[in-house]
Amino acid sequence: MGAGAWGLGHRIGRFLTGGAPDRKWLEAVQRQLVEADFGVAATNEIVERLSRADRVDQATLERIVVEQLGPPAAPLAHAAQPPTVMLIFGVNGTGKTTSVAKLARRLQAEGRTVLLAAADTFRAGATEQLKIWADRLSAPFVGAAQRGDPAAVAFDAVAAAMNRGIDTVLVDTAGRLHTDERLREELKKVVRVVGKRQTGAPHESLLVLDATVGRSPPRCR
Numbered sequence: 001m002g003a004g005a006w007g008l009g010h011r012i013g014r015f016l017t018g019g020a021p022d023r024k025w026l027e028a029v030q031r032q033l034v035e036a037d038f039g040v041a042a043t044n045e046i047v048e049r050l051s052r053a054d055r056v057d058q059a060t061l062e063r064i065v066v067e068q069l070g071p072p073a074a075p076l077a078h079a080a081q082p083p084t085v086m087l088i089f090g091v092n093g094t095g096k097t098t099s100v101a102k103l104a105r106r107l108q109a110e111g112r113t114v115l116l117a118a119a120d121t122f123r124a125g126a127t128e129q130l131k132i133w134a135d136r137l138s139a140p141f142v143g144a145a146q147r148g149d150p151a152a153v154a155f156d157a158v159a160a161a162m163n164r165g166i167d168t169v170l171v172d173t174a175g176r177l178h179t180d181e182r183l184r185e186e187l188k189k190v191v192r193v194v195g196k197r198q199t200g201a202p203h204e205s206l207l208v209l210d211a212t213v214g215r216s217p218p219r220c221r
């Protein structure tokens with residue numbers, strides 16, 4: 001779900017009258033859904049279904065939106081012995097770093113402690129970008145200078161999490177295309193190295209895709 005979906009229930013809910021949906025209300029809902037990354041096709045389907053309802057209350061609204069979202073994804077894997085290591089990867093600019101922050105916040109809300117690892121040592125400013133999120137989340141952070149070795153960052157992050165008794169390490173990585181052999185090898189090295197430091201790591205490898213280009217994000221191992 002997109003960044004804008006945060007608080008969607010509240011933002012749409014405040015337009016609720018409990019009566020029949022009128023055009024102004026439907027337009028307001030449509031705007032909120034588009035801003036929340038539902039995409040045009042899904043937004044239109046939801047609005048169409050809402051427009052056919054006799055009256056729209058919170059329960060109807062929730063049911064229609066939840067049905068459109070489909071069944072929830074399988075729960076995230078957690079290591080038997082902490083830390084759990086999750087690797088976030090995907091092509092450039094799809095929202096990896098933002099997703100790390102969103103995931104960290106969700107895990108924190110579940111009562112877990114999270115460490116953020118800046119294994120994007122390639123793009124200028126990438127480490128600082130993740131550090132800002134770590135500060136906002138009051139989460140511990142491990143990074144390196146630009147052009148440093150991403151696998152070394154990931155290894156150090158797992159070691160730091162072990163020393164500090166932290167539950168989960170989220171490893172942000174540089175954007176890469178599947179056609180780039182060198183960057184693919186670099187990612188494989190990150191996987192190998194964290195696996196040496198912690199049994200079964202990475203326990204999750206999350207591919208970030210831009211849902212607004214017509215795909216929903218799958219989960220790969």
Ligand SMILES: Nc1nc2c(ncn2[C@@H]2O[C@H](COP(=O)(O)OP(=O)(O)OP(=O)(O)O)[C@@H](O)[C@H]2O)c(=O)[nH]1
Pocket residue numbers: 001002003004037091092093094095096097098099120123126173174175176
């Ligand atoms: N609408 C919307 N924008 C998003 C979302 N996630 C990230 N963005 C924006 O997309 C841009 C790129 O996000 P990043 O999280 O930096 O993406 P990235 O994949 O880490 O990018 P690189 O590290 O450069 O490959 C930023 O301007 C974000 O604010 C989302 O879910 N919805």
Ligand SMILES: [Mg+2]
Pocket residue numbers: 096097098120126172173175
């Ligand atoms: Mg990034």
